[in-house]
Amino acid sequence: MTQKVLKRITNAMDSDKKLGYLLxxxxxxxxxxxxxxxxxxxxxxxxxxxxxxxxxxxxxxxxNYIRMFKDSYFINSLRLTGYFTIVTxxxxxxxxxxxxxxxxxxxxxRGFVRGIMILPWALPSVVNxxxxxxxxxxxxxxxxxxxxxxxIIGEYRDWLGEPSSxxxxxxxxxxxxxxPYVVLLVLAxxxxxxxxxxxxxxxxxxxxxxAFWKVTLPIVKPxxxxxxxxxxxxxxxxxxxxxxxxxxxPGGGTELLSFYIYKATFKFLDFGMGASMAYMIxxxxxxxxxxxxxxxxxxxxxx
Amino acid sequence: MKRSINFKQVLVYFLAFLIxxxxxxxxxxLVLSSLSTKADLLxxxxxxxxxxxxxxxxxxxxxxGNDSTSDAGSQFISALKNSxxxxxxxxxxxxxxxxxxxxxxxxxxxxxxxxxxxxxxxxQMIPPIALIVPLYIIMSKASLxxxxxxxxxxxxxxxxxxxxxxxxxxxxxxxxxxxxxxRIDGCSKLRAFLTIILPISLSGLAATTIFAFIMSWNExxxxxxxxxxxxxxxxxxxxxxxxSKHGADYIMTSTGGVIASLPPVLLAFxxxxxxxxxxxxxxxxG
Numbered sequence: 009m010t011q012k013v014l015k016r017i018t019n020a021m022d023s024d025k026k027l028g029y030l031l032x033x034x035x036x037x038x039x040x041x042x043x044x045x046x047x048x049x050x051x052x053x054x055x056x057x058x059x060x061x062x063x064x065x066x067x068x069x070x071x072n073y074i075r076m077f078k079d080s081y082f083i084n085s086l087r088l089t090g091y092f093t094i095v096t097x098x099x100x101x102x103x104x105x106x107x108x109x110x111x112x113x114x115x116x117x118r119g120f121v122r123g124i125m126i127l128p129w130a131l132p133s134v135v136n137x138x139x140x141x142x143x144x145x146x147x148x149x150x151x152x153x154x155x156x157x158x159x160i161i162g163e164y165r166d167w168l169g170e171p172s173s174x175x176x177x178x179x180x181x182x183x184x185x186x187x188p189y190v191v192l193l194v195l196a197x198x199x200x201x202x203x204x205x206x207x208x209x210x211x212x213x214x215x216x217x218x219a220f221w222k223v224t225l226p227i228v229k230p231x232x233x234x235x236x237x238x239x240x241x242x243x244x245x246x247x248x249x250x251x252x253x254x255x256x257x258p259g260g261g262t263e264l265l266s267f268y269i270y271k272a273t274f275k276f277l278d279f280g281m282g283a284s285m286a287y288m289i290x291x292x293x294x295x296x297x298x299x300x301x302x303x304x305x306x307x308x309x310x311x
Numbered sequence: 312m313k314r315s316i317n318f319k320q321v322l323v324y325f326l327a328f329l330i331x332x333x334x335x336x337x338x339x340x341l342v343l344s345s346l347s348t349k350a351d352l353l354x355x356x357x358x359x360x361x362x363x364x365x366x367x368x369x370x371x372x373x374x375x376g377n378d379s380t381s382d383a384g385s386q387f388i389s390a391l392k393n394s395x396x397x398x399x400x401x402x403x404x405x406x407x408x409x410x411x412x413x414x415x416x417x418x419x420x421x422x423x424x425x426x427x428x429x430x431x432x433x434x435q436m437i438p439p440i441a442l443i444v445p446l447y448i449i450m451s452k453a454s455l456x457x458x459x460x461x462x463x464x465x466x467x468x469x470x471x472x473x474x475x476x477x478x479x480x481x482x483x484x485x486x487x488x489x490x491x492x493x494r495i496d497g498c499s500k501l502r503a504f505l506t507i508i509l510p511i512s513l514s515g516l517a518a519t520t521i522f523a524f525i526m527s528w529n530e531x532x533x534x535x536x537x538x539x540x541x542x543x544x545x546x547x548x549x550x551x552x553x554x555s556k557h558g559a560d561y562i563m564t565s566t567g568g569v570i571a572s573l574p575p576v577l578l579a580f581x582x583x584x585x586x587x588x589x590x591x592x593x594x595x596x597g
Binding site: 027029035038039045047113117118125127130132145148153157164188245247251252283 | 431
């Protein structure tokens, strides 16, 4: 009897269908419960006026969305986030390719130099933010000390005290942390290029610059496209830097979208508009994700 | 001709030196700050090599020092514990559940497989800010606020899809013949997976484990909003408080920052090979 039952279970476990459902069920439960349900809940919130104290939600249609586009702070943070994203992604990718090209050359200690690339990647973003906050410190910061000792600036400056320099200081801190990831992936792609290709390009009379455009770039292009999409998704969601480095200031000059939504939700307790703004970010990241999926599935079966 | 080769070599070394400087200098400064005395650090002009190296800051933050830091010290230790507990539990749970799901999605053929894969990919893109208020409501209804469990459950929601995604790409690369050979010998599918496939995907497993740990360890946004007491505050939250609440004590913040960065940084250094393969597998191949 027991043997029969066991056998039936074993048989069931050997059918692709039953085993498949059995194995994905626990994971799906977690993902649906902790992500999809809250995700739909906040969609509902974005169409409602919410009273947290009385736990009521009244449907108000598109009001939150209309209010959001009339909110000048939201428009400001949208503009800043767009600028932040475009500049960081372009800087990370071009700097990343440049560093990867150097590290693709043969030299002593190459393994070591490649090895340290992992450091900024592994560093917690919080530590990255406090580290740069200390470096940018107006009175004792290393940046001020370095630039005065090199006679580039005459006196110490408050780098985070003025909107434009604060935003660019924040961009620099982000580029520092995110570039090595680009370096590592581009290096991996470069290692797939055989030396023969360069040889034949040389024979055809191409100089190093032409060889880069004609041989290197086409081969690393797929990696770069994927990186550009992923990096944009992450950059749009940047939260630690404005929260820790600048507090969104001065004068809202570094108030990136994630941080402004956080403020609207937890400081102004405007849950409805917080949700509708969060959905704006989600929409953008989803469009980027679909591009990503489309790009990945072009060559070979991914999904 | 020989001259130009030499020139190229010199240029490569020079650029490599600049790269090392660019990557290492900010972090080295953080480490040096944590080893400095306050007096040395706050002098102008600043000395780049601190005249006095001290481990007092580490002693103070880990074992409690004078009155001004003992409060910070006790917070730090409990946050360190919380961070370790949460990261280890999340990693273990995510690996256990994720590997099984990854196997199903990579090797089994069943209806709903493709939508499931798509879901796993897309939920990773949902910004946490879109989930935070509903999660807040759910967690307070379940009386899990200020509790390590709430963070464990929430972290699982983003670590798990990641683990599934990356393990799936590893498992899909293993030739089907290996599994079939085991099946002919009379193994069940699950057993063939556990005894044959899993052991040969050990490098993928190592990479995934490290990624999962680092993701949980470094997380800040949820921790910030779901923890208000020592019972559940994690390191990123406490360090952020150091840099704002405690009169911006930069030495303590640096010291805390260095300690918090050590587990992920050391893991990344020691298991670099796996991480590289993981990055290329998970990010580019999909």
